Amino acid sequence: MIIMNTLIIFGAKYLFLVGLAFFVVYFFRLPKEQRKTAFIFSLIDLPAVYLASLIAGYFYNNPRPFVSEHITPLISHAADNGFPSDHTLLVAALASILYYYNRALGFIVFGVALLIGVSRVFAGIHHWIDLIGSFAIAIVVTAIVYQLSKKRLFV
Secondary structure, three states: OHHHHHHHHHHHHOOHHHHHHHHHHHHHHOOHHHHHHHHHHHHHHHHHHHHHHHHHHHHOOOEOHHHHOOOOOOOOOOOOEOOOOHHHHHHHHHHHHHHOOOHHHHHHHHHHHHHHHHHHHHOOOOOHHHHHHHHHHHHHHHHHHHHHHHHHOOO
């Protein structure tokens, strides 16, 4: 049980760094011109995803499991709105961007995002709907930004 809890805590708190590392390494291995377009795409997409998550969180309040179900979480956390999961959202957004440049790597990073989300659910700080919301926001917003940028900007 101690090993399982340690893995859950690691996944919930630190695994996002693995998704970020995949993104950064891939980004710096791109040819210069493609790196520029990826940078601009990310510069537009990541704030758009975050803004969309703030708006979604404003309209949908989901108390965290340790508040609503009176359980003890594995990780201490503020008793604020759990929707959407920010850790999952970040890595899902990075995976969504990567998907347009390298589908295989995008799917791998989506897998990392899923592991993060599952860890956060098992840690008692998120519900499943928080993960679904994170993935939906990241994928939909990135697709919109991609389509708009493809028509007007750079991709």
